[in-house]
Amino acid sequence: MSVHEQNNNTTIPVVILSGFLGTGKTTLLKQWLQWSMEQGLKPAVVMNEAGEVNLDGQLLPADVAMKEMLNGCICCSMRGDFGLKLYELVQEEQPDIIYVECTGIAEPMELVDSITEISLYTNVVLTSIVTLADAKHLADLFIPDSGAERGTSNRKMMHLLKEQVRAAQLILLNKADLATVEQLEAVKLRLREWNAGARIEVTSHAKVEPELWRSCMDAKVSHTAAGKSNSSAGEHHHHHTHDAVTVWTYTMPRAVDSERFEQWLMSLPANVYRAKGIVSFTDTTKRYMFQFAYRATEFVPITPQGDVKDVIVVIGEQMDTAALEQSLQACE
Ligand SMILES: Nc1nc2c(ncn2[C@@H]2O[C@H](COP(=O)(O)OP(=O)(O)OP(=O)(O)O)[C@@H](O)[C@H]2O)c(=O)[nH]1
Structure with a gap:
């Protein structure tokens, strides 16, 4: 019996890939899709892009089932539609695993409720939120007295990065090849402050051991594990921190x-x-x-x-x- 057949009567893991713009989500997704297929699994993807065109989808194998969510963010304006896309993907494809690639400006915690709700109708279960962080970018933001943390724009960005990190069970401190050892250590410390429970791996080109990928399919994310319990009332925002970010698409x-x-x-x-x-x-x-x-x-x-x-x-x-x-x- 193939792994796909074995999985038919069980649950379908959903893995969320989160992280700021350009941190390496698609790079990781390409690798994990390849491993999934090598293991005889049938993967599927929900691809969310802030722009009008699915450019990341062009980089994935053509035979991977995919639902595109373009021109918006699944954590807010498209949240309702996200549940529907997941449902359709399960009905139409019966995949063994679903990867959700968020836009770089999404707050992944906002997706937990949607997946929990859809799991009442289908056999999906959110197994992991993986957040990628750009080591060099964060090091530059965190350097004291550089002025980088000052200003509304950077404060908002910092809040978004923090939300993405806090939601994760696995944090990949990626682009390590572009940062110094000291910078990596400093950033790691800050990530640990933001999320004491997550596993943190330092990576280049989002390369991880296959074992880590497997563990992302086996876990189960609860609301509290996804950082909801960490949110203090004083930090609750009615508006998404990324409201100020805009997308310009030019043909x-x-x-x-x-x-x-x-x-x-x-x-x-x-x-x-x-x-x-x-x-x-x-x-x-x-x-x-x-x-x-x-x-x-x-x-x-x-x-x-x-x-x-x-x-x-x-x-x-x-x-x-x-x-x-x-x-x-x-x-x-
Ligand atoms: N030097 C270096 N480049 C990397 C690394 N990981 C990814 N990149 C490059 O960074 C760029 C962005 O990578 P993506 O995987 O597209 O990032 P993303 O998070 O999907 O980006 P968004 O589409 O903005 O969400 C690409 O040119 C990658 O080749 C890394 O570890 N080191």
């Missing part, structure tokens, strides 16, 4: 010069947290998926699945999109 009318485009990315202002997209260059025939996260860029040749136009998604706060568009046009 590229034509190919751009590769060097000028890279310069454009590197000159993006500090209020831009993340950019990604698919572009064509005038100096090469291939199309590229690009990533811009915390000042680092990556370009990977891609043949998109389906009819996907060249598109750019930029996420930040109080962005001057007219100026961004103008400077982008100068790359043509």
